[in-house]
Amino acid sequence: MKFLKNALNRELSPLGVVSNDSQSKMAKSLGRTLGQSLDTIELDDFLQQCTTGTTDHDALICFIAARDMLVLWLHLHHYFAHEERPLIISYPVGINLPGVIxxxxxxxxxxxxVVCANSSEAELANSLYSDMSATPPRTTVTKLPIFGDKTDTAERISERLDKADRFVFFGQPDIPNLAEAEYIVSKLERLADQHRDKVFLIKPRFMRGEKFTAHKPKYNYETVFLEIVEKRERRLPNFAITFEPVESLISDGTVALSVSSTALLEAASSGIPAVALTDLGIRETLGNSYFMGSGMLRNLESLFGDEPYKVNSSWLEDKIGNQEVKLQLQAPKRSYNDSFWARNEFLPISELDRYARSKNRDISSFGDLVNDPDLFRSIIDSDGHRPIDRARALKRKKKYDEAIKISLNVVQEDPKNGLHMRNLVETYILKGSYGEAAKWLEKLKAHKGENFPPAVELTEMLTASQSAR
Incomplete structure (x- = not known):
């Protein structure tokens, strides 16, 4: 990729590191926008590669959750000498909401x-890094490739809202809570009933069984949707769940709805009306306080009222940036010891879930992982390639038969292994083998009890999948 150069102005061979489909989308968008192709690899696969101490790439563009940056850094720290490791580039994967930025x-x-999405975030990052390290990382600003470049007037966007015939609600994994999500879906159903000439769609952030990374789903919008619509004798023909890609849903004749999803900025930057919902109030915990001053905050009822809709174009330009999508780098490799994290002994290990789950009881803090290479490598050797991790990775790649084979082998040796029973139920559901899923679900309940939370969740997943068949 010729757009990527190091401090010596030498062309680099980059690799995109991703953790899920939305991050793959960002990587592909970047390559497409720059007229280049960008090879990608899943984070877990790259971490496994790291243990060999070799890589064919001299730069990593990391489209991964912020905490996963530490996981990747730890692997490079313990398996690569400074001179041999690839350049580490952290790329944003969406907007940073108030309270977490x-x-x-x-x-x-x-x-x-560190690549920043706009100049305001770059200013914050530089201020933060100057306090964290005497030799902080370089920062650069680029417009995210998922954002459009239309400069339509607020009046034209407002006209599109009035003429829209499709309303798409973009769900988020951890905002809002379940009761609030049920409230939003119920209101959308009422609007669909009142406006039969319009189409109302719900786009969940994750499909059931899909891997999550930064945000653990608290519930599934499919389940919420099915529970609500099944209370009716007949389903509304204009109210449905969709798993179409975001980019195909954001099109002419559509209004994008969400509490605080990045999809709102994707829509608005492409000239499509976007509404950050205020039906639950405006507060930082919902993330919609991010949209204060945008002109996009309003409730569902107002979509069909007389209240004017006017996007603040200067607010939008500040958030999405007005520079080109580019990545010309002048960034030397920092010493491992330059990082703040090389000296932070007391980060609670619970902040890094994959190590917190380790059976190794010698870990008390992040410092143990940084300073004791033998301890770290023993964890990777014992936990990094567990059968359950391999089975889950195959499930994410939709290699269901291979995932099932691993879990069946484990359960044959250990008939009470709850982790693999759960994996079998979920994998059989995703494969569409509902009879086998039900069989293993009963075995899981017999072992763990009817009220075992994962068993309850899997029962709901199986019921919803069979209903949607």
Whole structure:
């Protein structure tokens, strides 16, 4: 990729590191926008590669959750000499909502170069990094490739809202809570009933069984949707769940709805009306306080009222940036010891879930992982390639038969292994083998009890999948 150069002005061979489909989308968008192709690899696969101490790439563009940057940094720290490791570039994967932005940039400090989505975030990052390290990472500002470049007037966007015939609600994994999500879906159903000439769609952030990274789903919008619509004798023909890609849903004749999803900025930057919902109020915990001053805050009822809709174009330009999408780098590799995290002994290990789950009881803090290479490698050897991790990775790649084979082998040796029973139920559901899923679900309940939370969740997943068949 010729757009990527190091401090010596030498062309680099970059690799995109991703953790889920939305991050892959960002990587592909970047390559497409720059007229280049960008090879990608899943984070877990790259971490496994790291244990060999070799890589064919001399730069990593990391489209991963902020905390996962520390995971990747730890692997490079223990398996690569400074001179041999690739350049680490941390790329944003969406908007940073109030209340989490400082924490997100804090974890990204371990990179050599931190890419910021706009100048305001770059100013915050530089201020933060100057306090964290005497030799902070470089920062650069680029417009995210998922954002459009239309400069339509607020009046024209307002006209599109009045003429829209499709309303798409973009769900988020951890905002709002379940009761609030049920309230929003119920209101959308009422609007669909009142406006039969319009189409109302719900786009969940994750499909059931899909891997999550930064945000653990608290519930599934499919389940919420099905529970609500099944109370009717007949489903409304204009109210449905969709798993179409975001970019195909954001099109002419559409209004994008959400509490605080990045999809709102994707829509608004493409000239599509976007509404940050205020039906639950405006507060930082909902993330919609991010949209204060945008002109996009309003409730569902007002979509069909006389209240004027006017996007603040200067606010939008500040948030999405007005510079080109580019990545010309002048970033030297930092020493491992330059990072704040090399000296932070007391980060609670619970902040890094994959190590907190380790059976190794010698870990008390992040410092143990940084300073004791033998301890770290023993964890990777014992936990990094567990059968359950391999089975889950195969499930994410939709290699269901291979995932099932691993879990069946484990359960044959250990008939009470709850982790693999759960994996079998979920994998059979995703494969569409509902009879096998039900069989293993009963075995899980017999072992763990009817009220075992994962068993309850899997029962709901199985019921919803069979209903949607």
């Amino acid at each position: 400082v924490g997100a940039y804090q974890f990204r400090e371990c990179a050599d170069l």
